[in-house]
Amino acid sequence: MERSQPRRQVAAMKQSLFDQGLLDEQFIQLEELSDDANPNFVEEIVTLYYRDSSRLISSIEQALKERHPLDFNKLDTLMHQFKGSSSSIGAKKVKAECTLFREYCRTGNAEGCMKSFQQLKKEYASLRKKLEAYFQLARQTGPMDSACRPK
Amino acid sequence: MNLSHCKGSTMSTPSSSGSHLRSTGDAVSDQFPAGLRVLVVDDDPTCLMILEKMLKACLYEVTKCKRAEVALSLLRENKNGFDIVISDVHMPDMDGFKLLEHIGLEMDLPVIMMSADDGKHVVMKGVTHGACDYLIKPVRIEALKNIWQHVVRKRKTGWRDPEQSGSIDEGDRQQKASDDADYSSSANEGKCSKKRRDEEEDADERDDSSTLKKPRVVWSVELHQQFMAAVNQLGIDKAVPKKILELMNVPGLTRENVASHLQKYRLYLRRLSGVSQQQNNLNNPFMNPDPTFGSTSINGIDLQALSVAGQLPAQSLAKLQAAGLGRSTAKPVMSMPLVEQRNLFSFESPRLRFGEGQMQHLNTNKPMNLLHGIPTNMEPKQLANLHQSAQSLGNLNMRVNASVAQRSPLLMQMGQSQPRGQIVGENGSHVNQLPTSLLQPSVPNRISNGVIRNGIASTSNINPAYNQVPQSSSFMNFPMNQTNEMSARSFPLGSNPGISNITTKGMLQEEVTSGIKGSSGFVPSYDIFNELQPQKSNDWDLRNAGLTYDATQHSNHVQGNIDVSVSPSVLVHPGFSSMQQTGQNRDTTSSMGKAVFSMGEGMDQGNLQSISQPQNPLHIDHSVRVKSERVPDASSQTNFFPEQYGQEDLMSALLKQEGIGLAENEFDFDGYSLDNIPV
Numbered sequence: 001m002e003r004s005q006p007r008r009q010v011a012a013m014k015q016s017l018f019d020q021g022l023l024d025e026q027f028i029q030l031e032e033l034s035d036d037a038n039p040n041f042v043e044e045i046v047t048l049y050y051r052d053s054s055r056l057i058s059s060i061e062q063a064l065k066e067r068h069p070l071d072f073n074k075l076d077t078l079m080h081q082f083k084g085s086s087s088s089i090g091a092k093k094v095k096a097e098c099t100l101f102r103e104y105c106r107t108g109n110a111e112g113c114m115k116s117f118q119q120l121k122k123e124y125a126s127l128r129k130k131l132e133a134y135f136q137l138a139r140q141t142g143p144m145d146s147a148c149r150p151k
Numbered sequence: 152m153n154l155s156h157c158k159g160s161t162m163s164t165p166s167s168s169g170s171h172l173r174s175t176g177d178a179v180s181d182q183f184p185a186g187l188r189v190l191v192v193d194d195d196p197t198c199l200m201i202l203e204k205m206l207k208a209c210l211y212e213v214t215k216c217k218r219a220e221v222a223l224s225l226l227r228e229n230k231n232g233f234d235i236v237i238s239d240v241h242m243p244d245m246d247g248f249k250l251l252e253h254i255g256l257e258m259d260l261p262v263i264m265m266s267a268d269d270g271k272h273v274v275m276k277g278v279t280h281g282a283c284d285y286l287i288k289p290v291r292i293e294a295l296k297n298i299w300q301h302v303v304r305k306r307k308t309g310w311r312d313p314e315q316s317g318s319i320d321e322g323d324r325q326q327k328a329s330d331d332a333d334y335s336s337s338a339n340e341g342k343c344s345k346k347r348r349d350e351e352e353d354a355d356e357r358d359d360s361s362t363l364k365k366p367r368v369v370w371s372v373e374l375h376q377q378f379m380a381a382v383n384q385l386g387i388d389k390a391v392p393k394k395i396l397e398l399m400n401v402p403g404l405t406r407e408n409v410a411s412h413l414q415k416y417r418l419y420l421r422r423l424s425g426v427s428q429q430q431n432n433l434n435n436p437f438m439n440p441d442p443t444f445g446s447t448s449i450n451g452i453d454l455q456a457l458s459v460a461g462q463l464p465a466q467s468l469a470k471l472q473a474a475g476l477g478r479s480t481a482k483p484v485m486s487m488p489l490v491e492q493r494n495l496f497s498f499e500s501p502r503l504r505f506g507e508g509q510m511q512h513l514n515t516n517k518p519m520n521l522l523h524g525i526p527t528n529m530e531p532k533q534l535a536n537l538h539q540s541a542q543s544l545g546n547l548n549m550r551v552n553a554s555v556a557q558r559s560p561l562l563m564q565m566g567q568s569q570p571r572g573q574i575v576g577e578n579g580s581h582v583n584q585l586p587t588s589l590l591q592p593s594v595p596n597r598i599s600n601g602v603i604r605n606g607i608a609s610t611s612n613i614n615p616a617y618n619q620v621p622q623s624s625s626f627m628n629f630p631m632n633q634t635n636e637m638s639a640r641s642f643p644l645g646s647n648p649g650i651s652n653i654t655t656k657g658m659l660q661e662e663v664t665s666g667i668k669g670s671s672g673f674v675p676s677y678d679i680f681n682e683l684q685p686q687k688s689n690d691w692d693l694r695n696a697g698l699t700y701d702a703t704q705h706s707n708h709v710q711g712n713i714d715v716s717v718s719p720s721v722l723v724h725p726g727f728s729s730m731q732q733t734g735q736n737r738d739t740t741s742s743m744g745k746a747v748f749s750m751g752e753g754m755d756q757g758n759l760q761s762i763s764q765p766q767n768p769l770h771i772d773h774s775v776r777v778k779s780e781r782v783p784d785a786s787s788q789t790n791f792f793p794e795q796y797g798q799e800d801l802m803s804a805l806l807k808q809e810g811i812g813l814a815e816n817e818f819d820f821d822g823y824s825l826d827n828i829p830v
Contacts, residue, residue: 026289033204033292041204049197080241084267085197087289 006141013134022127027090043135049089050128056082057121064117075113076105093123184299185210188232192222192250193239193265198288202237205292219245223372226258230369233260234302237286240266240273248280252422255281256415257370261301265290280422370412377401378412387420 017023027042034041060078063071083098097120104112189211193199199215206213214233216222219242226233236254240247251262264277265286277285283301286294370378381398382390392410399409 026291029205029289029291030201033201033208035208038204045197045200048200052195052197077241080267081195084239084288085195087267088195088198088201090289 006137010134010137010141013130013137017130017134022091022093022130024090024092026087030089040135040139043139046089046131046135049085049091052085053082053124056085057124060117064114070110070113072105072108072113076102079105091124091127094120094127097123182210184302187211187299187302188214188234189298190214190216190222190225190233190236191238192216192219192236192242192247194218194242194244195239198239198290202290202295205290205295208292209296211295218242219247219250222250223253223257226254226260227369227371230258235261235263235298237263237265237298240264240268240277248276251277251280251282252419256412256419257375259305261305263298263301374399374401374404375412378409378416382413382416387417 018027030042030045038044056078060075060082063075063078079098079101083095083102086094086098097116101113101116101120104110104116189206191199191202191206191213193202193215194217196217199217203213203215214225216225219238222236222238226236238247238250242250247264247266251264254260254262261283262281263284263286264282265288266273267288269287274285283305284298377399378395381395384398385391385394390413392406392413395413396404396406396409
């Protein structure tokens with residue numbers, strides 16, 4: 001039965017995620033952690049991440065709403081957490097945006113924070129969508145070979 | 152660990168494979184590091200899950216925890232249930248560093264910090280708080296594969312259990328001794344061997360007497376809270392192990408336990424309050440595995456603390472430290488003239504020879520009574536050490552006790568600064584050099600030194616006592632303690648034959664020197680005691696503190712004959728001078744304890760007995776951790792009362808302290824089991 005095509009598709013999709021800079025090496029690490037006991041380990045982790053990060057995002061949003069003045073410390077703390085979990089799953093672009101946001105916090109740049117946050121939300125949404133598509137396809141395809149690393 | 156390997160083959164649940172591979176307790180199984188029991192603490196569920204998976208892939212046994220409080224209670228419930236802890240820095244309920252401190256205080260497990268934050272100051276904070284490693288998130292599995300090294304390292308250097316195979320200790324001690332001991336290598340060697348003997352003997356003794364042997368105390372939350380309540384009630388300045396112990400009213404808890412825990416706690420506080428530079432130094436030793444450093448710091452810490460408390464004259468503190476430091480390294484932890492100290496410590500027994508001109512060197516007349524006068528907040532350990540040394544001296548001078556009558560209330564009053572110098576400089580009869588400030592009383596440390604030199608092997612005990620003294624510091628006028636510490640340190644010097652220091656008092660001198668073989672370093676402390684004799688019991692709260700000089704006893708025999716039987720009792724009495732006199736101590740190594748008794752006529756006999764606590768306490772105490780390993784030491788240390796300690800004990804205690812303490816101590820005192828000292 002023809003499985004190579006879907007497989008290739010999945011592989012290609014994944015590769016593009018890397019190429020676009022959405023994912024980094026850490027994602028590979030997670031994939032390598034999958035085993036027979038947890039074949040869909042990465043998906044589980046990413047799902048967990050969604051849950052956690054949604055919460056954080058709304059907290060940050062809330063904090064940003066309480067302007068004048070902005071509580072940069074609180075924002076920084078929240079973003080620190082968000083950055084930590086994003087980096088753990090290998091969300092490269094999201095992580096970069098977090099760093100930028102924190103930098104704005106550090107300098108007390110409210111405008112910068114707002115803008116950065118908007119960008120971050122966009123990246124986050126984009127990643128989420130793409131990953132969901134990816135996992136869906138992967139599930140349909142069945143167990144995949146080891147991930148091809150972006151060299 | 153090869154991921155692919157794990158992954159490819161059916162990786163049977165890591166936990167299961169891990170569990171059967173698991174190494175139990177401290178024993179390292181063949182499959183080590185597989186089965187390493189890791190506790191992971193992180194509030195981020197994503198990270199937590201990933202870490203768990205990675206650790207399992209490394210074949211470790213993982214327990215994960217979202218909250219620091221939960222982690223702490225898990226650790227407390229299963230004291231030996233984990234080998235290593237990995238914790239996030241930023242957590243909502245408790246700061247990661249605080250958790251780190253707690254773990255260090257209570258369980259002393261290796262802790263790895265991790266964070267997405269890789270800023271230098273955060274990493275530095277991790278280092279200063281004692282983390283054994285710092286990982287940057289995202290954590291890669293490769294980084295986790297090697298964490299077992301921290302466990303092994305800690306076991307090797309931190310958990311020196313005197314009770315364990317003596318060989319290990321000896322090795323350690325020897326190592327330490329050689330490391331630290333600047334003083335004559337020969338002395339060290341002598342010491343080492345003595346120590347070894349002491350150790351073995353101590354171990355034996357310890358094993359024999361159930362009373363002596365104390366199981367490691369686990370400081371549970373409740374216990375710690377009781378401790379804290381007691382400390383707060385007494386006031387940090389006045390919080391001495393003995394009183395704390397009384398307030399806590401926990402059966403089975405010994406003064407040594409409290410003393411060492413107090414020491415840790417003080418360090419912790421210091422760290423919190425942004426330690427002064429000195430303290431920083433001191434603290435560093437905490438984290439710093441460098442033995443010499445540790446010793447210095449510890450002493451420094453204690454001394455500082457003490458000095459801070461106003462009890463210990465800063466100078467003396469410095470001196471003590473210096474003394475201690477001088478031993479191994481002239482770490483000027485305290486602005487003490489390390490050099491001096493060094494001298495003190497380095498006094499090669501010949502100087503101390505008490506008999507000989509006893510205290511000539513002592514002449515510094517610095518009030519050896521380190522103990523005197525200085526409201527030694529010295530950590531009990533220190534005091535204990537002092538005492539111990541004193542005791543050893545006392546043993547020597549047991550007779551002296553009587554003479555000690557004049558003892559200044561705090562031993563220290565000896566007015567002879569000698570003690571200081573002696574103690575410190577036992578090594579080279581520099582003792583005298585001890586900054587007078589230290590000991591105000593010029594405890595004829597020299598005497599002790601000299602005496603101790605006699606090969607008071609027990610001097611080593613003394614040292615421990617010394618250290619211990621600090622614990623009981625309250626009573627011991629800090630100065631004493633200091634000297635103890637110093638002497639303790641110096642003990643390893645080996646130059647002092649036993650507590651030659653003690654002999655400074657002159658009392659023991661003859662005896663001490665003969666008896667105190669090993670403890671050369673220790674002598675100084677004894678001197679104080681000796682001088683303090685008059686004080687005997689008064690000052691020697693420490694005594695009660697448990698100078699459990701049992702250690703000395705051990706040391707006595709360990710030494711093989713510490714004539715100086717620096718019986719802890721000797722130490723006990725501030726006026727150990729009697730000890731000094733008790734040349735008899737010398738001959739009766741074991742009589743140390745007895746001698747002590749005689750010494751302290753006034754001394755609470757009872758205390759003396761407490762001294763009989765395992766010599767080990769001497770050494771043990773220093774370890775900040777209330778490790779029961781040395782636990783006996785803890786108690787013994789406080790047992791200032793050399794009574795029980797025979798010189799041997801003292802010596803051994805001292806030696807042990809030096810050697811053992813080092814190993815065990817976090818502080819890594821050089822060779823000194825000085826753990827106590829810093830108290």
